[in-house]
Amino acid sequence: MSEGPAVRRSPKEPWGGVSPFSIKTKLGALVVIAVLITTGLMMIAMRTATELRFITVFSMIATLLITQFVAHSLTAPLDDMNAVARSISHGDYTRRVRENRRDELGDLAQTINRMADDLEAQERQRKELVANVSHELRTPIAGLRAVLENIVDGVTQADPETMRTALKQTERLGRLVETLLDLSRLDNGVVPLKKRRFEVWPYLSGVLKEANMVATARAGIASGSGSHTRNDVHLHLDVSPPELTAHADPERIHQVVANLIDNAVKHSPAHGRVTVKARRGSLPESLELEVLDEGPGIPRSEWHRVFERFNRGQVRRPHGPGSDGGTGLGLAIARWAVDLHGGRIGVAESDRGCRILVTLPGLPSLPS
Numbered sequence: 001m002s003e004g005p006a007v008r009r010s011p012k013e014p015w016g017g018v019s020p021f022s023i024k025t026k027l028g029a030l031v032v033i034a035v036l037i038t039t040g041l042m043m044i045a046m047r048t049a050t051e052l053r054f055i056t057v058f059s060m061i062a063t064l065l066i067t068q069f070v071a072h073s074l075t076a077p078l079d080d081m082n083a084v085a086r087s088i089s090h091g092d093y094t095r096r097v098r099e100n101r102r103d104e105l106g107d108l109a110q111t112i113n114r115m116a117d118d119l120e121a122q123e124r125q126r127k128e129l130v131a132n133v134s135h136e137l138r139t140p141i142a143g144l145r146a147v148l149e150n151i152v153d154g155v156t157q158a159d160p161e162t163m164r165t166a167l168k169q170t171e172r173l174g175r176l177v178e179t180l181l182d183l184s185r186l187d188n189g190v191v192p193l194k195k196r197r198f199e200v201w202p203y204l205s206g207v208l209k210e211a212n213m214v215a216t217a218r219a220g221i222a223s224g225s226g227s228h229t230r231n232d233v234h235l236h237l238d239v240s241p242p243e244l245t246a247h248a249d250p251e252r253i254h255q256v257v258a259n260l261i262d263n264a265v266k267h268s269p270a271h272g273r274v275t276v277k278a279r280r281g282s283l284p285e286s287l288e289l290e291v292l293d294e295g296p297g298i299p300r301s302e303w304h305r306v307f308e309r310f311n312r313g314q315v316r317r318p319h320g321p322g323s324d325g326g327t328g329l330g331l332a333i334a335r336w337a338v339d340l341h342g343g344r345i346g347v348a349e350s351d352r353g354c355r356i357l358v359t360l361p362g363l364p365s366l367p368s
Contacts, residue, residue, distance in 0.1 A: 030070050034063045077105045081112055093120035135333065136176050139258070143213065144169040165213060193249040193340055197285060200244040200278045201237075207257045208235045208276065211265075233268045235261065239278040247285035247362045252337040256345075259330035260291040260356050267295035267354060286362030293353040303347040307335040334358075 038059045080097055087095045093116050097109040147166045150156040212235060257276065264274040277290040298306055338345040341360050348357040 027070075030066060033066055037062045037066075074105070077101060077109065081105075081109065084112060084116070088116055088119060093123060133176075135330070136255070137173070140169040140173040140176065144173070168210065193252065195247055195249050197245055197247050198250055200246050200287065201239045201242055203250060203253075204237055204239065204257065204276060204278060207254055208237055208261070211235060211258060211261050232271050233265045234271070234273045235265075236273060236275045237278075238275060241280070244278060244280055244287075245285060246287035246360065248287065248341055248360050252340060253360075255337045256334045256358060257289065257291070259334045260358075263330050264291050264293035264295070264354065264356075268293045269295065281359060281362060283361060284363045287358075287360045289358040289360070290348075291356045291358075292350060295353045297350065297352070297354050298347055306347060307331045307345065331356075 041055045041059050044055070077097070084095045084097050096113045096116060099106060099109045099113065101109065144166055147156075147162060147169070151158050151162065156162050212231070261274060261276065268274060272294040274294075275290075275292045277292070279288045279290075280286070281288050335345050338358055338360070343358065343360040345356065345358045348355045
């Protein structure tokens, strides 16, 4: 949950924090003007022999008019702020207070608008969290359901290999629930990472094998999960050197690779090829990952938007056969997991299709 910014005094307030347009200044000016009007009218009365009662009436009328003008200028923005605060209390975070003043009320308007911005951002993050969790839970649930339905229908036997597949999906579901508990303990947007050293080739091989099994299982059932149901795309793994190791949180990296593969498969042509490359980075135990597809690619003008939530791209006919277009969350989840590691993710130049490049920092460098 984001923390609202502290109330800051306007940079336009000189001389010890008192603005020349502050409410104190305006009230002081009101008193001075009232005294000057009364004094001026008294001097006019003494020189023109005007009766005092007329001077008193004129002085009161002039003072009341000026006071009414100043009072309206002070109460009108308060009415606006009250209306905005009432809307916020009813769940409408879109309204804002006009910031057209250079006094204490102007500072209050800025504070209310910042509060509304923070509340709107928190509400949006809450909805995105629900969408992200739903997106992540669909994959193991759909795979587990497919395996169990095949066993019940007699399509496959409950042999050890099939049950291991079901167990793997159950374990995956359990880890996602643990992730959900981690998300409930967010501290300044940081989720604790469980980094360890692992061998890249067998790890990525398992991720690709799982993606193939889930895609094959899904192809036999109708699902509106937003994930691909295609099994005509070939997944290829290229790790060099074969003994390559990395230091990261394997569960988070699984989210990155699985979502990048899912996105690449969706955009691949019929019988296309998706390649996952892994190379050693510049730092110890660092890792560079690439996921390449043979689809239509992403226009350069869209490169900065592809990792936004709910963004599905502007490419004509962007998805391959059998793809429903997805929810627009996969790449956003991948960026979130990479950011947790302090790494980088982005679209890179490619002669054909789309090429996503991920850089993970590995072990922190020791101070010299």
